[in-house]
Amino acid sequence: MSRRHSTAGWSTAFTAAMTTSVADTALLTAARRLLDTSADPAPLNVNAGFATSKFPLPDGRAARPRLLVDELTAPQWERIEQAIADRPDALSIAGTPAISDLLADPATTARIAVVPQPTDISHTCTCTPARTSPCVHTAAVGLLLAERLRTVPAPLFTLRGRAHHHLRTRLRTTPASRSRPRTPQPAPTPHQRTTAPALAAPAAVPIPAPADLDLTRHQPAPTHTLGEPPGPLPEHTALVTLTADAAHRADRLLNGDPVPHDPDTGTDLVRLTALPHGQHLRSAVMNHLNLDTVGMAHLTLAHTQGGPGGAAAYLYSFTVDRDILHEAQAAIQSLRPAPLATIEIEYNRITDRAVGIQLRYGPDSRWHPYRNPYGIWQPVPGSHADPARAYQAARAAARPDRRTT
Incomplete structure (x- = not known):
């Protein structure tokens, strides 16, 4: 008999991989103590390829650790998503952020592990110049991420290179009768933006010879309905x-x-x-x-x-300078109802899933607020050049209207 769906297995598997990459029991104990004693811990940020946070240092500086994780390739993600979409229970186990840890088993994801292996994980931190080995801060980031994954595994998908909403969209649009495997399509790279499919160019045709018109006599205006113009002109x-x-x-x-x-x-x-x-x-x-x-x-x-x-x-998804994204994250931090919850950053989007708010940076240099009251991100009024103002607009859009008519 198959076991019941749970999410805890993601945390267990990731903790095992992370602790193996650290390979220092004393360092892990110190990392747990750091998290337990932090008076005002910074939020955990999950990006494609790394998770980060910051911790105060005795000299007044802030340590900015990064737990680096190898991203999966676009063909690998295509195989994973196809394997999940082919399951009859796909929506129930992967259609919400509470992704079943059945998928933590590579046997269910085309033999490709979504949970990173110890060899996929590396460490950098600013506590020591040019540090590239595990430290108490990177270990703390790993433990913090493992705790988040216990109930909401979706950030792990972002960490591995493709946010969970891509899979959810595919599951919503895949017919009940499973579609045939499709040719893998590369995901947008950080230096690209996704665009709508281009219209097919019309076939080349010779330019017709000029008509022989008599312009010396009066020509009556046509009163009948004109027919369709000859091709290749528009209808x-x-x-x-x-x-x-x-x-x-x-x-x-x-x-x-x-x-x-x-x-x-x-x-x-x-x-x-x-x-x-x-x-x-x-x-x-x-x-x-x-x-x-x-x-x-x-x-x-x-x-x-x-x-x-x-x-x-x-x-579209646009590439945005990291400084813009990090400044925006800092601007909204004091406004977040759940300041310790995970922030996800992907291309031009900052997502605070704990409260169902997303900000999208547009080509007009403004932040456009979104909410997902029904599980689908939808725009709300209040775009602004200041991300804090846009975040406040998104929060205001969630409040019930108490005005009387």
């Missing part, structure tokens, strides 16, 4: 839409209203579908951007609340 409906959109932009310019510059096709499409002359394209835009009805609604909301920058923050 009549598309031409009407393009003309209406050009007129809309011109009208805004003539009235002194700024015309936003949409940085890419995806954000321009959502702008178009929000206008009366573009609403009929909604289904086509959903297909082009690979969005379902809920996703399209959230994208429209992101554009309404944050403009093109908000839509881009919803659609």
